[in-house]
Amino acid sequence: MKTSLSVPLSVLVSTLSIFQGSPAQAQGIVRYNAKDERKLLGPRYQGRLVPMASLNQLADDNSEPMILIHGRSGSVNNFTQLLSSTPRMTEYRLFYFAYDDLHRSLKRSAQDLALSILKLRTSRVTLLAHSMGGLIAREALNYLAKNGFAENTPSIRVISIDSPWQGGTSAGCTHKGTSVDRMVEYFLPAALTDMRSCSDFFQNLYNVSLPEKFSIELYFAQHGAQALDHTEAPLNRLPAKIANLFTDGTPMTGTLYEMNFWNAMSTSSQYPAFVNELSAIHEHSKIAARDVKSLLEKHFPRFPGDHSSVMMSHPSKDLDLPKYLQSIL
Template identity: 70%
Template sequence: MKTLSVPLSVLLSSLSLFQTSPGHAQEIVPFTPKDERKLLGPRYEGRLVPLAPMNHKSEAGLEAEPLVFIHGSQGSIKNFTQLLLNTPKFTDYQLYYFAYDDLHRSLKRSAGDLALSLLKLKVQRITIIAHSMGGLIARETLNTLSRAGHTEHLPEIRVISVDSPWQGGSSINCKHKGANLDDMVEYFMPAALTDMRSCSDFFQNLYNVSWPDQFSMELYFAQHGTQALDHTEAPINRLPAKIASLFNDNTPMKGSLYEMNFWNALSTSSQYPGFVNELSALHEHQKITAADVSRLLEKHYPRFPGDHASVLKTHPQAELDLPKYLQTIL
């Protein structure tokens, strides 16, 4: 992949982050939306920016696997500062940052930009750590690559999604979706915000693409905050009871847009088979309760200390936080 020429002091600072150990790294200096725009392509398309030296090799002397960070709405590389500084395992990777317009460019187009950028890497395996809205872009990227066909030639791609709003954004006035007035409202909304509506065309097609076996997505959440909902928070906290009914009585899964969007994300994640296997084993001996489902959701879809933003940071008082967990799974 061609290295981007980026005349930004902030990026030059981050380029040297891992020339020494993370413990000696410099904290990323303030990074503004204006800085982000300078990283975009000539038509404001999203681009991959290398954070660590290109051609970085692992301790075994092999070409390092790419690891890509994707921020969420109104975010930047600065959101990952503590994660970068406190996850020594990152030194085994060639690090990239996906810079994109998180307001005016549609999520589908940003996903297309990322898909093309990943293909240019010409590697066998790629790991993506995506926060918030970045998880939706990463998922649509896998969809885009899958739709293109010839999946046997695609790399193995592992997505680690952190506190992504799988339920979608606002569902206000979604019952009027497709009406002339609603179409007019969407026309004047920024493209990314239009896609974030739980009833958007983007969400209606987000979960219906089959992936090849080499694609996987893991879902993790923050213990606090409501930007990205989990099974413990209204209005999707009735989902555990509905999952119990699905197993006990074969009751079809039905619910609100939020519930169905979230359920579709769970049921297509890489953790889902393990979750189902444990539920099935439990069901052989007893009737499953909502509490049983909640306990297994907590086990297979962990929630880490912090809120939507601080989940990316260290939490020294916690037995396990996101940086510590990434050390065990990367």
């Protein structure tokens, strides 16, 4: 990848035009609305990769691709400040995954993403996914792994930012599978149906064994309730449960939120290092909830800001998400 920038990124981002014409002719990322976004989709709301042509002038054709994936009710606009604060991102060939985050199911959007990745014909690709985009990225890995594509895929690194691994609402989940529940899901938009914590999508999201060439990293915002972490109710009992699991072998059980989050965390690429440090503590003393909390903060960092502002620069903080990405990309 290139190591120098010929144009100040802050200037470049501020002068980009909105998307024009077909996806292959996309020119930039500055303000546009949902109607403009729909023009980028394929037939039946099919998700597509859009080359970010203006930014790609800073990378050569051999640079590793990076795909930006927005969350619910989001757009490529959500990444503008992150791009301006993280120069290393423009050393990649940048693509934006345009998809319908309401009418198309997360599973189908994930399949669109997976098939688009196969068409890139590259050895490595990074997915930078915010919020619901992280769930789509994870399901895309599942699709590639369970449909026999794994051997022919590139190495894929997913960096998920404040994704709701616990699921969305759990309202009515006690009636899951009943005729009333089926009627409710029939009238819900497809993506919102999948976001229910008891949905078929969530029940199968963590059941696929991923090859070593796939990795997924979980990062969170310090504030906001859209995507929960281990410090927030109803997930703040997890550290004690994890301590009991590793100290006494007590099986992990809990609510839908707790189990969804635990399954996401325990299948992440950060989990093995987390376990190794817990095991080292256990050799000398009983693991306490405070030990688990400390290691969760270390291995699953939370950055300044809320669900949206976490992707912005926070100059008053020693470390924020842009600074962290600049160090790990």
